[in-house]
Amino acid sequence: MPPSGTEVPSFSVISGEQVSRVLHGQEKQIVELVDYAYRVHGVGDTVNPPSYFLKFEDRPSARIIALPASVGGEVGVDGIKWISSFPENIESGLPRASAVLILNDRDTGYPFACMESSIISAVRTAASAALAADWLTRERGRPKRVGFIGTGLIARYIHTYLAGTGWEFDEIGIHDLSNEYAAGFENHLKDAGGTGRTVLHDSAESLIRNSDLVVFATVAGTPHVTSPAWFAHNPVVLHVSLRDLGPEVIKASSNFVDDVEHVLKANTSVHLVEQEVGNRYFINGTLHNVMTGMVKIPRDRPVVFSPFGLGVLDLTVAKHVYDELAASDGLHTVDGFFHELSRHGKK
Numbered sequence: 188m189p190p191s192g193t194e195v196p197s198f199s200v201i202s203g204e205q206v207s208r209v210l211h212g213q214e215k216q217i218v219e220l221v222d223y224a225y226r227v228h229g230v231g232d233t234v235n236p237p238s239y240f241l242k243f244e245d246r247p248s249a250r251i252i253a254l255p256a257s258v259g260g261e262v263g264v265d266g267i268k269w270i271s272s273f274p275e276n277i278e279s280g281l282p283r284a285s286a287v288l289i290l291n292d293r294d295t296g297y298p299f300a301c302m303e304s305s306i307i308s309a310v311r312t313a314a315s316a317a318l319a320a321d322w323l324t325r326e327r328g329r330p331k332r333v334g335f336i337g338t339g340l341i342a343r344y345i346h347t348y349l350a351g352t353g354w355e356f357d358e359i360g361i362h363d364l365s366n367e368y369a370a371g372f373e374n375h376l377k378d379a380g381g382t383g384r385t386v387l388h389d390s391a392e393s394l395i396r397n398s399d400l401v402v403f404a405t406v407a408g409t410p411h412v413t414s415p416a417w418f419a420h421n422p423v424v425l426h427v428s429l430r431d432l433g434p435e436v437i438k439a440s441s442n443f444v445d446d447v448e449h450v451l452k453a454n455t456s457v458h459l460v461e462q463e464v465g466n467r468y469f470i471n472g473t474l475h476n477v478m479t480g481m482v483k484i485p486r487d488r489p490v491v492f493s494p495f496g497l498g499v500l501d502l503t504v505a506k507h508v509y510d511e512l513a514a515s516d517g518l519h520t521v522d523g524f525f526h527e528l529s530r531h532g533k534k
Contacts, residue, residue: 195525195528196292196295196297196299196524196525197299197520197524198298198299198300198301198520198521198524198525199299199300199301199509199512199518199519199520199521200300200301200302200519200521201300201301201302201303201508201509201512201518201519202302202303202519203303203305203306205302205508205512205517206302206303206304206306206307206508207306209507209508209511209512210306210307210310210504210508212351214314214317214347214348214350214351214352215351215352217310217311217314217348217504217507218314218317218318218348218352220314220503220504220507221311221314221315221318221500221503221504222318222478223260223261223262223503224258224262224497224499224500224503225315225318225445225474225475225478225500226475226478226479227258227259227260227262227499228446228475228497228499229473229475229476229478229479232258232259232260233256233257233258233259233499234256234257235256235257235446235449235497235498235499236255236256237448237449237452238252238253238254238449238453238495238498239252239253239255240252240453241253246273248273248274248275248408249271249272249273249274249275250271250272251269251270251271251272252268252269252270252271252272253267253268253269254267254268254269254270254496254497254498254501255267255498256268256497256498256499256501256502257293257499257502258499258502258503258506262502262503262506263293263506264290264291264292264293264502264505264506265290265291265292265293265296265502266288266289266290266291266298266498266501266502266505267288267289267291267498268286268287268288268304268307268308268498268501268502269286269287269288269289269304270284270285270286270304270305270308271284271285271286272284272406273285274406277339282305282339282340283339283340283406284305284308284340285305286303286304286305286307286308287301287302287303287304288301288302288303288304288307288501288502288505289301290302290502290505290506290509297525299509300505300509300518302505302508302509304501304505307501307504307505307508308496308501309340309341309344310344310348310504311496311500311501311503311504312341312344312345312427312494312496313341313344313345313347313348314348314500314504315445315474315494315496315500316345316348316349316402316425316427316492316494317345317348317349317351317352317354318474319425319443319474319492319494320349320354320400320423320425321352322474322477322478322484323423323443323477323484323490323492324400324423324484325484326483326484326486327423327484327486327490329354330356330398330399330400330422330423331356331357331358331399332356332357332358332359332360332397332398332399332400333349333354333356333358333359333360333383333398333399333400333401333402334359334360334361334362334388334394334395334397334398334400334401334402335359335360335361335362335372335394335402335404336362336363336391336394336395336401336402336403336404336405336431337363337402337403337404337405337406337428338361338362338363338365338368338369338371338372338404339368339404339406341404341427341428342372342402342404343372343375345402345404345425345427346359346376346379347379350379350381355381355382355383356382356383357382357383357384358383358384358385358386358397359376359383359384359385359386360385360386360388360394360397360398361373361376361385361386361387361388361394362387362388362389362390362391362393362394369387370387373385373387391411391412391417392414392417395412395417395418395422396417396420398422399420399422399423400422400423400424400425401422401423401424401425402425402427403424403425403426403427403428403431403432404427404428405428405431406428407428407430407431408430409430409454410430410431410432410433410434410436410456410459411431411433412431412432412433412436413432413433413435413436414433414435414436415435415436415439415440415489417436418436418439418440418489421486421487421488421489421490422489422490423489423490423492424440424489424490424491424492425492426456426491426492426493426494427494429450429455429456429457429493429494429495430454430455430456431456432456432491433456434456434459434460434463436456436489436491437456437457437459437460437469437491438460438464438469439488439489440488440489440490440491441471441484441485441488441489441490441491442457442469442470442471442491442493443470443471443472443473443474443476443477443482443490443491443492443493444457444470444473444474444492444493444494444495445473445474445493445494445495445496445497446473446495446497447467447470447473449495449497450493450494450495451467452495455493455495456493457469457470457493474492474494
């Protein structure tokens with residue numbers, strides 16, 4: 188349990204297998220948790236500093252990111268996620284991202300758990316996307332054709348969370364630069380069951396023009412979709428990978444983000460627009476603004492959601508995993524992890 192008062196702090200290590208087991212089948216509950224985290228963040232009861240990027244001159248495509256955060260409300264936890272992105276891993280069959288997360292007690296500052304966090308990161312990303320898809324289409328009607336550009340782990344989780352929160356599609360479009368990855372994702376969808384015939388598209392243009400809900404889940408570092416004409420049918424776009432859309436597309440759309448200050452950095456597509464036009468007026472609001480009725484979603488323009496990804500979401504999901512394991516006596520505690528607990532040494 189987290190430390191309190193004068194108790195000797197305990198420290199637990201939580202594996203990816205445990206995280207996966209706790210979160211399996213909890214799509215609706217996790218989306219509700221993410222909804223709550225956005226609301227706590229929206230009223231200022233969080234601390235979410237800028238992410239810190241560790242980059243390497245000899246490995247320019249790789250990076251490791253630190254996301255420190257603090258969540259108030261009923262969650263009540265501090266902590267940090269340390270997540271790496273090494274795109275070349277994919278060539279050897281490893282996932283691109285790996286991560287750990289530390290939870291700290293709010294009263295003493297002691298860390299009380301370390302857990303595998305690539306699953307937590309994928310889950311909070313997928314839950315955020317599903318939540319945004321819900322809110323951004325409430326006045327427009329639910330899309331019946333969804334298209335995925337990029338078919339890795341994040342795409343898989345987003346589909347799982349859409350399906351797990353009641354979405355049904357007549358058609359699921361698939362596009363990836365790798366035909367092998369696209370076919371693998373199609374096989375996954377067929378194995379997962381559910382509704383919707385699958386369609387493989389040989390270009391991003393074809394997929395976008397034939398989708399009412401577009402999901403970008405790529406590893407693109409610079410924009411590769413630059414024609415506003417592809418979006419003339421005004422789809423809702425979940426721009427999860429943040430750097431796929433050219434400034435022309437962003438400027439022709441209604442734009443919503445998770446946090447304005449966080450997303451306008453690191454040369455995301457919206458950051459490129461800010462640098463070009465010198466202002467932020469092209470951003471229509473945050474998801475919290477939509478959830479609280481402060482802004483309305485237009486029907487006559489494409490709607491793009493660009494979530495930078497907030498550490499407060501990771502901590503909220505991670506604390507839920509910890510609490511579930513603690514309640515079921517499933518924590519693996521490391522005895523004696525904290526050794527120097529007396530100011531003047533042991534007696």
